[in-house]
Amino acid sequence: MIPALLSLVLLGAGADPGPLRMLGPAPEGEVRRVVTLTPSLTDVVLALGAGDRLVGVSRFDERAEVKQLPRVGGFVDPSVEAVLALHPELVLAEPGPGNRQAVERMAELGAPVLLLPLGTVSDVLAAERAAGKALGRAREGEALARELEATRVRIRERSRSRQPVRVLLVYGFDPLVVAGPGGFADELLSDAGALNVAADAASPYPVYSVERALRSRPELILDAAMTPGGRDRLRELPGLAEARWASVPGQALLHPGPALGRGLEQLFALVHPEAGR
Amino acid sequence: MTSVAGSLGTASAVRFTPGRATLVLGGLLVLLLLAFVASLALGEYPVQLARAFAEPGSPDGRVLFGLRIPRAVLGALVGASLAASGSALQALLRNPLADSFVLGVSGGAALGATLALALGLQALAAPSVFAFVGAVAAMALVLAAGRARSSPYAALLTGVVFNAFAAAIITCIKTLLTPDRLGEVLYWLAGSLGYERPRTLILGGVLQLVALGLLWAASARLNLLSLGDDEAASLGVPVRRTRAIVLVATSLSVAGAVALAGLIGFVGLIVPHLLRLWLGPDQRLLVPASALGGAAFLVLADAATRVLFPVFHSEPPVGVVTAVLGGPLFVWLLNRGEHPA
Numbered sequence: 001m002i003p004a005l006l007s008l009v010l011l012g013a014g015a016d017p018g019p020l021r022m023l024g025p026a027p028e029g030e031v032r033r034v035v036t037l038t039p040s041l042t043d044v045v046l047a048l049g050a051g052d053r054l055v056g057v058s059r060f061d062e063r064a065e066v067k068q069l070p071r072v073g074g075f076v077d078p079s080v081e082a083v084l085a086l087h088p089e090l091v092l093a094e095p096g097p098g099n100r101q102a103v104e105r106m107a108e109l110g111a112p113v114l115l116l117p118l119g120t121v122s123d124v125l126a127a128e129r130a131a132g133k134a135l136g137r138a139r140e141g142e143a144l145a146r147e148l149e150a151t152r153v154r155i156r157e158r159s160r161s162r163q164p165v166r167v168l169l170v171y172g173f174d175p176l177v178v179a180g181p182g183g184f185a186d187e188l189l190s191d192a193g194a195l196n197v198a199a200d201a202a203s204p205y206p207v208y209s210v211e212r213a214l215r216s217r218p219e220l221i222l223d224a225a226m227t228p229g230g231r232d233r234l235r236e237l238p239g240l241a242e243a244r245w246a247s248v249p250g251q252a253l254l255h256p257g258p259a260l261g262r263g264l265e266q267l268f269a270l271v272h273p274e275a276g277r
Numbered sequence: 278m279t280s281v282a283g284s285l286g287t288a289s290a291v292r293f294t295p296g297r298a299t300l301v302l303g304g305l306l307v308l309l310l311l312a313f314v315a316s317l318a319l320g321e322y323p324v325q326l327a328r329a330f331a332e333p334g335s336p337d338g339r340v341l342f343g344l345r346i347p348r349a350v351l352g353a354l355v356g357a358s359l360a361a362s363g364s365a366l367q368a369l370l371r372n373p374l375a376d377s378f379v380l381g382v383s384g385g386a387a388l389g390a391t392l393a394l395a396l397g398l399q400a401l402a403a404p405s406v407f408a409f410v411g412a413v414a415a416m417a418l419v420l421a422a423g424r425a426r427s428s429p430y431a432a433l434l435t436g437v438v439f440n441a442f443a444a445a446i447i448t449c450i451k452t453l454l455t456p457d458r459l460g461e462v463l464y465w466l467a468g469s470l471g472y473e474r475p476r477t478l479i480l481g482g483v484l485q486l487v488a489l490g491l492l493w494a495a496s497a498r499l500n501l502l503s504l505g506d507d508e509a510a511s512l513g514v515p516v517r518r519t520r521a522i523v524l525v526a527t528s529l530s531v532a533g534a535v536a537l538a539g540l541i542g543f544v545g546l547i548v549p550h551l552l553r554l555w556l557g558p559d560q561r562l563l564v565p566a567s568a569l570g571g572a573a574f575l576v577l578a579d580a581a582t583r584v585l586f587p588v589f590h591s592e593p594p595v596g597v598v599t600a601v602l603g604g605p606l607f608v609w610l611l612n613r614g615e616h617p618a
Contacts, residue, residue, distance in 0.1 A: 059589075059590035059591055071590035073586075073590065073591045073592070074590075074591055075460065076460045076461050076464050077464060077469075077592065079321055079586055079591070079592055080344055080472065081320045081322040081340065081344060081583070081586075082321040082586060084336070085321050085322040085323065087336075096461070098394075098464060101471050101472060102471070105343070105472045108343065109339050109340065109344070110336070110339065175452070177455075203455050204455070205455040207452060207453065207455075
């Protein structure tokens, strides 16, 4: 029975967070007070040129533009009261089972909430357009989405003539967490002419077997880990020691938002260093 | 009967009379009401209580009636359940370390909720439903295993072993989870009070009334059971039936509490022990007093999590607050020289 349950867990791990949708009352007139519940959505608001309307952000937000703003909790634990105390005219949230109850309660108590899934590139494109529309900046939202789409087309074009490179994109070394299939990172890897060796994993952010990683013989290991713990041990292992190692600069590949275009260009340069700029 | 109850008590025990019970329980009820009012006044949103009551439709009123009152009611229900069950189980199992989670209920509930979260089930409050089903299933397993032997230790040991078993499976699931899902599981396991709908609260309230009512009704027989099975039987107590009633009532009560709030530790341990120091071991007083005291304790602990929000930019799970308060308090109780049992 237990193996059956565990396999169910693995299958369910990539469950759909639900569609983009609006909860609570529709925003009235021009939205001037915005609260975001995840750094990626803060990035979207800033990229839309509406940063001056932000009145609250999550406790994981680090950008200098929002350093002074009040914090309203995290992804799984937003505080309903802290959000309502800011009298938001729009709350931007990424839906998940952990924040569902809190987000629904905010909406019931009168805060308009826009739920924007950010799992895939098309989610990000839809989120940019929807956030732009909600903030009265539909043109800017459309431009952001078009820009990312154009970057994807351009990079795909450049990758087409090149030999695919076997890549392992690492988010953490201890335990080994990598980019699996079904997420925006996997899609961008494919755009950049990389073959994701962890495409057989069960979810977009699987804890991966080290031995499987060795056996998959990556040619390039992209290091997007936030802490170096455990990296050196892995670097010495056969199959990984021979691979080329490169650090992914900045957080462009960690935050599914307007930085993805820049992230994709960096990714292409890392996968095909011979291609030049 | 009076002489038996009296012989159970320590020198400081409050001898049970209806008048004294009314006085003690009335006092605790006032304490609970004070805790409730304090909880309504505390939080990130600046609520003016007078305006909120005058205009329930105003923003202040909606925060008060939509957020704080439901949460305080939930805290009171869960606190009452955990503390009263803890008190009854300590007497039934004759073990001062028994708490509300000892019969495998915590393991079953945690396993159920972890599975629901890991599967990404969102519909119909799946983690709560799974937790309740897990807790009841664990209880049934423990009771069935304990049936074969008449000693209360069989149920206790089966419960402890089941909890360890469930913990191992949960660890296994956690290692398979992606980091985002893992955060949700960890948060649930830490125990926190969320915002339940009125009908959920009414359902939970009815369950607790029935379960705690059964416990209170059995409390006089529980006093005699704590003398030992043979002694109780010779005094006319139906030992097996009483034990079954208490085990089922506590397990259902705790399953309901855990389903709504996750695993909130120490309430079932610290509140009965504290009250036993004051009131003595008479369960007729201790069961309802623990219910009221536990409710007040958890309502205040939950208010504390809201006060702590500006410090952490997040409300710490209330289970963390009860553990941080409960651990040192328990050691202090032990070192007062009186045996907390």
